[in-house]
Amino acid sequence: MNASQKAPRRRINLLFSREAVIGIGVTIGALGLMCILLGWAEALRGVASVSAVWLPLGAVLFLAGGITAALGWSGRLGRQGSTGSRPPN
Numbered sequence: 001m002n003a004s005q006k007a008p009r010r011r012i013n014l015l016f017s018r019e020a021v022i023g024i025g026v027t028i029g030a031l032g033l034m035c036i037l038l039g040w041a042e043a044l045r046g047v048a049s050v051s052a053v054w055l056p057l058g059a060v061l062f063l064a065g066g067i068t069a070a071l072g073w074s075g076r077l078g079r080q081g082s083t084g085s086r087p088p089n
Contacts, residue, residue: 021072029065
């Protein structure tokens, strides 16, 4: 099959805009940071069993939020426009 005969690639119309994906990522990252701080505070209080839960959970949420925001910023996740006013191709 020649390159000129290939079917054009269709863009998938995703549910969220890029700005929404970035906002969700930042929110998840902020929750992760709060969990890290809560785990640190519990470790300073001497409650190691509770801090052993909050610290890894916060680290995972912080990383997941950062990756989500980075993917939204790079354009790999989310629609191009936030209004969706352009007709589909």
